[in-house]
Amino acid sequence: MTEEAILQGCLKNVATAQRELYNRYSPKMLAVCYRFAHNREDAEDMLQEGFIKVFSQIHTFQNKGAFEGWIRRIIVHTCINNLKKNKRFNESLDIVHAHGVQVREESVPSIVQAKQIVECIRILPIGYRTVLNLYAIEGYSHKEIAGMLDIEESTSRSQYTRAKQMLEDILIKKKILSKPREKAEWLLAIR
Amino acid sequence: MKESNFYSDEFEQLIREKTEQYKMYPSENVWKGVHNSLHTKRKWFIGSMSFLVTGILFFSGRELLAPGHSSTHKLAAAGTAPTNSFNSDPARSNQPDDNPHANFVILHPANTAIASVRHLNSSDHLTITISHPVVSQPDLSELLSHAVRLPGEVPSLIEAGKTPTVAMTKAPENPQTEPGLLDSWLVRNAPENSAAHRNTDAPALHNTAETLRETGETSRETADDAYVRGVIEDLSARGQQRTHPNAQINRNLSTHQGSVSNKIKDSAGGAKASTDAIGEASDLSRVNWLHDYAVYSLPPSPSRGRLFFQLVLAPTVNYRNLSGGSMASSKEVGGSGVRTGNVMSWVDQSPALGFEFGANVLYRVTRNLTVKAGLQFNYSHYKMLAYTSPLQQQQQTTTASYRTPLGNAIYLDSMAEAPPSTGTNPYAATSIQATLYNDYYQLLAPVGFDLRVLGNERLQFNLGATIQPSYLLNTNSYIVSTDYTNYSKEPSTFRRWNVSGAVEAFLSYQTGLIRWQIGPEFRYQLFSNYLSSNPYPINENLKGYGIKIGITKPLP
Numbered sequence: 001m002t003e004e005a006i007l008q009g010c011l012k013n014v015a016t017a018q019r020e021l022y023n024r025y026s027p028k029m030l031a032v033c034y035r036f037a038h039n040r041e042d043a044e045d046m047l048q049e050g051f052i053k054v055f056s057q058i059h060t061f062q063n064k065g066a067f068e069g070w071i072r073r074i075i076v077h078t079c080i081n082n083l084k085k086n087k088r089f090n091e092s093l094d095i096v097h098a099h100g101v102q103v104r105e106e107s108v109p110s111i112v113q114a115k116q117i118v119e120c121i122r123i124l125p126i127g128y129r130t131v132l133n134l135y136a137i138e139g140y141s142h143k144e145i146a147g148m149l150d151i152e153e154s155t156s157r158s159q160y161t162r163a164k165q166m167l168e169d170i171l172i173k174k175k176i177l178s179k180p181r182e183k184a185e186w187l188l189a190i191r
Numbered sequence: 192m193k194e195s196n197f198y199s200d201e202f203e204q205l206i207r208e209k210t211e212q213y214k215m216y217p218s219e220n221v222w223k224g225v226h227n228s229l230h231t232k233r234k235w236f237i238g239s240m241s242f243l244v245t246g247i248l249f250f251s252g253r254e255l256l257a258p259g260h261s262s263t264h265k266l267a268a269a270g271t272a273p274t275n276s277f278n279s280d281p282a283r284s285n286q287p288d289d290n291p292h293a294n295f296v297i298l299h300p301a302n303t304a305i306a307s308v309r310h311l312n313s314s315d316h317l318t319i320t321i322s323h324p325v326v327s328q329p330d331l332s333e334l335l336s337h338a339v340r341l342p343g344e345v346p347s348l349i350e351a352g353k354t355p356t357v358a359m360t361k362a363p364e365n366p367q368t369e370p371g372l373l374d375s376w377l378v379r380n381a382p383e384n385s386a387a388h389r390n391t392d393a394p395a396l397h398n399t400a401e402t403l404r405e406t407g408e409t410s411r412e413t414a415d416d417a418y419v420r421g422v423i424e425d426l427s428a429r430g431q432q433r434t435h436p437n438a439q440i441n442r443n444l445s446t447h448q449g450s451v452s453n454k455i456k457d458s459a460g461g462a463k464a465s466t467d468a469i470g471e472a473s474d475l476s477r478v479n480w481l482h483d484y485a486v487y488s489l490p491p492s493p494s495r496g497r498l499f500f501q502l503v504l505a506p507t508v509n510y511r512n513l514s515g516g517s518m519a520s521s522k523e524v525g526g527s528g529v530r531t532g533n534v535m536s537w538v539d540q541s542p543a544l545g546f547e548f549g550a551n552v553l554y555r556v557t558r559n560l561t562v563k564a565g566l567q568f569n570y571s572h573y574k575m576l577a578y579t580s581p582l583q584q585q586q587q588t589t590t591a592s593y594r595t596p597l598g599n600a601i602y603l604d605s606m607a608e609a610p611p612s613t614g615t616n617p618y619a620a621t622s623i624q625a626t627l628y629n630d631y632y633q634l635l636a637p638v639g640f641d642l643r644v645l646g647n648e649r650l651q652f653n654l655g656a657t658i659q660p661s662y663l664l665n666t667n668s669y670i671v672s673t674d675y676t677n678y679s680k681e682p683s684t685f686r687r688w689n690v691s692g693a694v695e696a697f698l699s700y701q702t703g704l705i706r707w708q709i710g711p712e713f714r715y716q717l718f719s720n721y722l723s724s725n726p727y728p729i730n731e732n733l734k735g736y737g738i739k740i741g742i743t744k745p746l747p
Contacts, residue, residue, distance in 0.1 A: 018226070
């Protein structure tokens with residue numbers, strides 16, 4: 001079934017087309033949710049809510065951009081809205097210096113897996129993690145992030161800088177990432 | 192900061208690439224949640240169907256399993272005060288089979304020595320057998336040989352749970368040895384406005400009882416006369432309760448009742464009552480009442496027994512007939528050569544069990560012909576053998592991944608011909624079988640007739656036929672691709688409205704008011720399941736064989 005047919009089916013509220021769309025994009029979108037959420041259950045709740053929004057607002061989609069990108073934006077906004085309901089998340093955004101994260105040293109994996117990177121991101125404090133996800137992975141600007149999270153743009157920048165630093169430390173401790181002077185070479189090596 | 196700026200962008204790019212590669216598969220519950228919130232119509236449908244089925248079950252339970260229940264409610268709802276014709280004290284009834292709801296009285300003489308009241312059946316018939324009739328048996332037989340149907344509306348005469356006085360009008364067998372019984376019997380059977388009711392110590396009553404005790408054999412006759420009087424009073428009271436247009440009837444009744452009462456009073460007051468006069472008067476009264484009332488008050492009954500309610504359930508075996516398609520003759524299959532046949536030979540399918548359930552209203556046009564209409568729910572499905580690869584099955588990819596036997600043959604041929612250097616995954620070349628089910632949920636409105644071919648009222652052999660307009664409730668079944676190689680789902684292809692035809696033959700057997708039936712049925716869908724306006728060239732017609740079981744009850 002082509003994407004156009006799926007889209008037309010979803011516009012007619014046809015269950016099979018909706019299922020097809022869901023099957024096609026839910027694995028990626030769950031991974032997105034998982035990076036924002038505390039655990040898998042929360043991630044699935046976010047995914048469910050997000051897809052309900054996708055199907056109910058699909059008539060607003062205009063063929064100006066990628067369909068996947070449109071879905072992704074809805075999912076990310078759903079995740080952010082869910083996080084903002086959490087008091088702990090709001091407090092974490094004000095943390096300037098997060099305490100060091102206890103990371104257990106592990107053996108160097110032969111291949112850097114995507115799952116390991118994701119799990120390392122999830123170790124970050126939730127405020128750092130959110131900003132990192134939005135800026136480095138989802139591609140939002142600091143201005144957009146500030147608007148989404150109701151924080152100052154400068155706060156977003158500083159949070160991101162610290163998040164990146166912390167992630168780097170985690171990757172090094174887990175021996176996924178080499179020492180700083182070797183980073184560039186390592187990055188070239190794993191590509 | 193430990194890092195250098197030159198590497199910052201690359202670090203972000205690495206993170207982005209790696210996270211993009213990561214996928215997670217959500218549990219099925221997530222989709223169920225999404226689906227349920229999007230398709231509330233489905234919930235309404237399930238709710239409506241549940242309501243419909245519950246309603247049918249409730250109605251059938253009330254009508255078929257407890258047929259007297261509704262009439263009981265009607266009588267109780269009437270809530271009328273008891274009249275003098277009926278016993279208001281349950282303790283006074285010693286009849287084991289009292290029928291307080293009787294509205295159909297049959298009187299006939301008998302040679303038996305005991306007066307009794309018994310049911311003809313469990314519904315609403317009451318038989319009064321009169322011992323020692325005071326009129327000659329041939330005359331009474333002639334007059335009473337007909338079933339006398341009193342008007343159907345009886346609540347004013349009957350109080351639910353109470354016993355008619357007529358059931359207690361048998362006089363004590365031996366008034367001399369049972370003086371107390373005789374007194375109480377007289378009190379009970381005296382008219383409500385009589386002195387006996389107003390004051391049980393009235394001298395007249397004692398005189399009557401005393402006279403009866405003293406007169407020996409004569410008293411037996413007097414007791415019988417009083418018994419007849421009780422019957423007449425009861426019947427008269429029934430007659431008085433009705434607003435009959437012919438006022439003469441009531442006048443006759445009053446006249447005769449007074450005449451009989453006077454005669455009885457005279458006989459009780461005197462030592463020797465004229466039993467002949469009493470018998471004559473009571474007979475005359477009864478004759479007049481029965482004659483007038485039976486002639487003028489019998490309700491028309493031809494319409495009764497023509498309407499019936501029916502529940503049917505049929506386990507069915509379902510299948511389909513495929514036709515059409517542009518490749519109806521032959522097709523070349525890679526290394527396997529040319530295969531021939533129509534579309535039915537390109538798919539591997541087998542029947543599966545389904546069921547149909549419905550309710551009909553039947554109208555008996557003649558003794559042999561009955562027309563019917565109703566509502567029915569059908570669940571039919573069949574299964575198809577399909578092929579897929581383990582990888583595709585694991586990934587639960589699109590429905591197009593299921594291949595027909597023809598598609599599988601082509602697939603295997605192409606995989607065998609592919610050189611290993613092309614990088615083809617040999618794992619994907621293997622095929623595993625999968626069974627696909629095509630489910631159809633239909634609402635139908637059958638309209639047709641039943642024709643009695645053989646048999647009597649109790650046991651019959653019938654033939655029936657129906658036309659069944661139908662609505663398809665789901666469109667998520669698999670269809671075979673136009674090249675016969677794959678199965679896929681294309682809801683827009685399906686035709687919602689359709690028409691089926693069904694024929695059946697069945698044996699039916701009557702037990703009481705309920706008629707049971709069982710017999711084979713064959714159903715065929717007249718139009719293709721796929722829209723003719725659709726470019727899809729194949730036609731699919733569902734067919735089913737079943738054993739239909741039915742239960743029928745007359746509607747009131």
